[in-house]
Amino acid sequence: MKVKYSGVQAAKYIQFSEKSFSWKFVEKPATERHLKPILESKMRVLDAGCGTGRTIKLLLDLGVREKNLIGTDISPDMLNIARNSFPNIRFIQANLSNLKLRNESLDLVVSNMTFNYLSQKDFKKTMESISRWLAKGGYLFFITIHPLRFVSNHSEYFSNKAKIEKTPWGTEIKYHPKKFSDYINMIMSFGFELLSVEEPTPVGKKAKKNKKDYKKYSSMPTRLLIKAIKA
Numbered sequence: 001m002k003v004k005y006s007g008v009q010a011a012k013y014i015q016f017s018e019k020s021f022s023w024k025f026v027e028k029p030a031t032e033r034h035l036k037p038i039l040e041s042k043m044r045v046l047d048a049g050c051g052t053g054r055t056i057k058l059l060l061d062l063g064v065r066e067k068n069l070i071g072t073d074i075s076p077d078m079l080n081i082a083r084n085s086f087p088n089i090r091f092i093q094a095n096l097s098n099l100k101l102r103n104e105s106l107d108l109v110v111s112n113m114t115f116n117y118l119s120q121k122d123f124k125k126t127m128e129s130i131s132r133w134l135a136k137g138g139y140l141f142f143i144t145i146h147p148l149r150f151v152s153n154h155s156e157y158f159s160n161k162a163k164i165e166k167t168p169w170g171t172e173i174k175y176h177p178k179k180f181s182d183y184i185n186m187i188m189s190f191g192f193e194l195l196s197v198e199e200p201t202p203v204g205k206k207a208k209k210n211k212k213d214y215k216k217y218s219s220m221p222t223r224l225l226i227k228a229i230k231a
Helices: 007-019 021-035 054-061 076-085 120-133 180-189 205-209 211-218
Strands: 045-048 069-073 090-093 106-112 134-145 163-166 172-175 192-198 223-230
Touching: 007 021, 021 054, 021 106, 021 134, 021 205, 021 211, 021 223, 045 054, 045 120, 054 069, 054 076, 054 106, 069 076, 076 090, 106 120, 120 134, 120 180, 180 192, 180 223, 205 211
Parallel strands: 045 069, 045 106, 069 090, 106 134
Antiparallel strands: 134 223, 163 172, 192 223
């Protein structure tokens, strides 16, 4: 999972995350495009790995009611920032693999850039839990780091060895690489039907103005998007 952020690191993260190229031009527009057709204000929604709340804000903008929205994260400092920004939303500090929620108490689970922090064991426990929390016909939607992002040569693709990398906001994070098939097979094994599998790239004219980042995020897959429904 994520390292524990200090208050200073959490503050640096929020400054970075709201302005990050990938959020503005890859993850956010892809999330909007996929969730708009299915979201209803009455839906009960979990933001799994909510951090400081950028996806929470997006969900509210898309019409989710505050009383129907839960955010969870492992970092208390991240959650302190989220609670200050969204005082009427329920936040829970927990490791996703140990989070306790009632069975069939949710209609949608959203996760942006979190599952890449989970070990294979924790990912399995998390998928098992999500399948219980979701009501029949409920949705799972997530974006994570693309498996190829961790590969510097072909021989590394099948390795699940954890990697420590520095972040732009001044900390280090442990990533747990997974194969493309790991995500697909795990989701299907817990009774989900795949609706969409994508490798989103930057969208919009403004994205092209940042030539360096546009090339980085459009020349090879950097994100994996999956939308599924509980059958």
